Amino acid sequence: MTTAAPLKQTPLHSVHRRLGAKMVDFGGWDMPVQYTGILDEHTAVRERAGLFDVSHMGEIEVRGPEALNLVNYVATNNAAKLKIGQAQYSGLLYDHGGFVDDILVHKVDDDHFFLCVNASNQEKDYDYISTLNRSYKATVEFASDRYAQIAVQGPKALATLQKLTHADLGGIKYYWFTDSEVSGIPARIARTGYTGEDGFELYIAPDEAPQLWTDLLEAGEELGIRPCGLGARNTLRLEAKMALYGHEITASITPFEADLAWIVKMDKGDFAGRQALEKQLQSGVTRKLAGFEMRGRGIGRDGYEVQVDGTPAGWVTSGGPSPTLNKNIGLCYLPAALAEPGRAIQILIRNQPVDAVTVPTPFYKRAK
Amino acid sequence: MTTYPENFHYTKEHEWVHVEGDQAVIGITDHAQEELGDIVYVDLPKTGTKLEQGKTFGSVESVKAVSDVYAPVSGEVLEVNESLASTPEQLNSDPHGDAWLVKIRLTAPDEIKQLLTAEDYQKYIDA
Numbered sequence: 001m002t003t004a005a006p007l008k009q010t011p012l013h014s015v016h017r018r019l020g021a022k023m024v025d026f027g028g029w030d031m032p033v034q035y036t037g038i039l040d041e042h043t044a045v046r047e048r049a050g051l052f053d054v055s056h057m058g059e060i061e062v063r064g065p066e067a068l069n070l071v072n073y074v075a076t077n078n079a080a081k082l083k084i085g086q087a088q089y090s091g092l093l094y095d096h097g098g099f100v101d102d103i104l105v106h107k108v109d110d111d112h113f114f115l116c117v118n119a120s121n122q123e124k125d126y127d128y129i130s131t132l133n134r135s136y137k138a139t140v141e142f143a144s145d146r147y148a149q150i151a152v153q154g155p156k157a158l159a160t161l162q163k164l165t166h167a168d169l170g171g172i173k174y175y176w177f178t179d180s181e182v183s184g185i186p187a188r189i190a191r192t193g194y195t196g197e198d199g200f201e202l203y204i205a206p207d208e209a210p211q212l213w214t215d216l217l218e219a220g221e222e223l224g225i226r227p228c229g230l231g232a233r234n235t236l237r238l239e240a241k242m243a244l245y246g247h248e249i250t251a252s253i254t255p256f257e258a259d260l261a262w263i264v265k266m267d268k269g270d271f272a273g274r275q276a277l278e279k280q281l282q283s284g285v286t287r288k289l290a291g292f293e294m295r296g297r298g299i300g301r302d303g304y305e306v307q308v309d310g311t312p313a314g315w316v317t318s319g320g321p322s323p324t325l326n327k328n329i330g331l332c333y334l335p336a337a338l339a340e341p342g343r344a345i346q347i348l349i350r351n352q353p354v355d356a357v358t359v360p361t362p363f364y365k366r367a368k
Numbered sequence: 369m370t371t372y373p374e375n376f377h378y379t380k381e382h383e384w385v386h387v388e389g390d391q392a393v394i395g396i397t398d399h400a401q402e403e404l405g406d407i408v409y410v411d412l413p414k415t416g417t418k419l420e421q422g423k424t425f426g427s428v429e430s431v432k433a434v435s436d437v438y439a440p441v442s443g444e445v446l447e448v449n450e451s452l453a454s455t456p457e458q459l460n461s462d463p464h465g466d467a468w469l470v471k472i473r474l475t476a477p478d479e480i481k482q483l484l485t486a487e488d489y490q491k492y493i494d495a
Contacts, residue, residue: 022405033405033432037405037406038405038406038430038431038432039431231432234432235431297409298409299408299409299429301434320432321408321409323431328409350427
């Protein structure tokens, strides 16, 4: 028998309990997987608005004259292109080109970057960045304890949030942020998200989280807002084909394989993993992430084997029902030569090959 | 709170059995559907399939997970609830009634004695 460490809790833990959320162990955190039901919550975000506690996510602050140089060395995207108040999706790679994590880089000031990282990777990321910092001497701070994070997502997210802030939310462009206040609470308001909808992610002091959560639910009530759990977060991000660490991206997967070449800027100068990626560009990528839809009866789930003409060819990284499309969808790795849309594949479901076909991604894209 | 029918028998894997003579109806419990969440897919055996006690005979899938269904008792499948193919969500709304899974002819009726009573099952899930 293994003795598990006690589960970590977010500042909103008692609020979730009170709302009757179903809680699960998510990477060592006791997190709400659903409140009313995944389908109900998923639909709320696509059609109205949803509120997510994502306080388990980690935050790392990088400061000092060498901050930009360090960030641009540890991350694959080009942070030098960022303006103050702009955010960027990026990759943190090992020297061999595999992912340490995927992260959001926010430029707070010329000498201050704010990184949002995955919950279960935060200590690892901090250690990795700190090690690489030895030759830069920036100030790297593990800041997760200073932040709670709440996401408001959906077509009515702006209308909900605008009731509680003087900040001109319409003026914040996608992947930009502003430091302002919400409900009188100092907040970093970022127009980012993990659902494929318009929306905002709010970074606030942990103590303020329960009050802000309540205020947001109240403000959104007439607009049909729902508290949402990690279950809906996963179905929403899968439809939008946003990567999940441990699934689409891992230590043995490179950005080129994961269809994330757009977050790699080979021409920006040296960065961790660059040499390995250059080699991979020369030799060619052998496997690629592809989207699929089930054709036969059944649901291809995470980890299931993928076959082409009866031969093992890859594996499902994420799979499940798409509530928006009413189809069973998924993402899988396939040999690069077989990964283009329109290929007949089979997913091995409980030892039975079930027909599926590769399709273009994202599965869902919101109307602009 | 759900009341578990007194005339059903239950397993620790959250199936129920309703015996009528030498036949029985099998389903999953309210607790099972509650734990699974929105059910979107049900995989059931064909008529004539022989079920062996304790062995998996089908699966129920929710948005987030797959769960195997185990035969509470041995028997031969007489009828399958075909309506679950098109409306699996019935399992969330009426797991002890309309959303039964299969009807079987019992081949080892004594196995029933090994199952839990409603009271014992309630205690088991409350523990």
